[in-house]
Amino acid sequence: MPFRAALSGLNAAQSDLRVIGNNVANAATTGFKKSRTEFADVIAASNFGASGNAIGSGVRVANIAQQFSQGVVSFTDNNLDLAISGGGFFVLDDNGTRAYTRAGNFGIDQSGGLVNALGQSLVAFQADTNGNITGQTGPLQLDLSDISPKATAAIEVGMNLDANTGTNAFSPAINPANPASYDTSTSLTVFDSLGRPHLGTVYLQKAAGAGVWNSELYLDGTAAGNRVVPTAGSTITFGADGTLSLPAGGTLAYNAFAVVPANALALTVDFTGTTPSTQYGSAFSVNSLQQDGYATGRISSIDIAESGSISARFTNGQTRTMGQVALANFTNPQGLLPLGDNAWAEGFTSGQPLVSAPGTSSLGVIQSGALEGSNVDITEMLVGMITAQRNFQANAQVISTADAITQTIINIR
Structure with missing residues (x-):
């Protein structure tokens, strides 16, 4: 009887609806990436394999695959809001633990660090005292102190x-x-x-x-x-x-x-x-x-270029390079492990992070004063929801029909 196959269909449709529901719920979440339910059929087989005319035993959820397509970029009034136009992830540091995200809503904490709402620090290429970018990466720390004056020579x-x-x-x-x-x-x-x-x-x-x-x-x-x-x-x-x-x-x-x-x-x-x-x-x-001289000055604004270069502008007209945003990419982004809060961790199948400057090594560029929205298409989700609902109803009807047949057999005298 097809009870087990139909039951697997009900479970699969429920899983599909849960994934769609999660996508819809995060349609307005910054940097969210939608997921897709992938199914595989189930074949009953003995130790000698299945015969050529074997009937399937239902369906199973093979994978919940995240889709890392570009979300819509919306502009804001905050220079510290960052969006990646193209591939790559922002690198976050949480007390030495690295995480990766597409959500670029950052701000400055009391110590001058560039952090997200969870207090995780943005990782950047460090700058030396002369403003030259080094190859060393670490949590970005902005020097918020006043700049000393320089006598004209x-x-x-x-x-x-x-x-x-x-x-x-x-x-x-x-x-x-x-x-x-x-x-x-x-x-x-x-x-x-x-x-x-x-x-x-x-x-x-x-x-x-x-x-x-x-x-x-x-x-x-x-x-x-x-x-x-x-x-x-x-x-x-x-x-x-x-x-x-x-x-x-x-x-x-x-x-x-x-x-x-x-x-x-x-x-x-x-x-x-x-x-x-x-x-x-x-x-x-x-x-x-x-x-070549200037008066003392204090920070008036922070500017971030497409290349990820982070510059501080001072009230005396001077500019200082503070660092450069570091982006990471992976050989297989599908292998990343979701952590929640719009972040992922390196997974066994994702490969190691390839960290470089924006605009290099197939990485996207930085858009300052902008945020990448969710890549969820509500219309697509509604169509998928209808399809999943029909699948659920159809499998329920199979169970109802199988039940009627079973009842008929029981009633045979």
């Missing part, structure tokens, strides 16, 4: 001085209080060792001689005491082709300037920096102007 100026400018009548005396004593100037903010800002102004005056200009640097005003005298020479010279020929290397070094209580400020001005200075027959213009 070098100024770069890229400008064009008008070749049509005649010799200044006041040459060689430059007096910032008298605009007629110089032909042009440009200013920028520089910093001392305490991070205090100072206004630095470079004054230029056309001197006698082809392509020769006098240059002086003043800090914080126009008083004579604010003048910083060059250590050797105060002129810059351009050749017949309009390019800088003197000083050698294009840099003027100035005597140290007292900025009590900070350390004395010794500055150089490089006229051949990012954009070399020239003397052409066009109006004066400043094409580049920069310096």
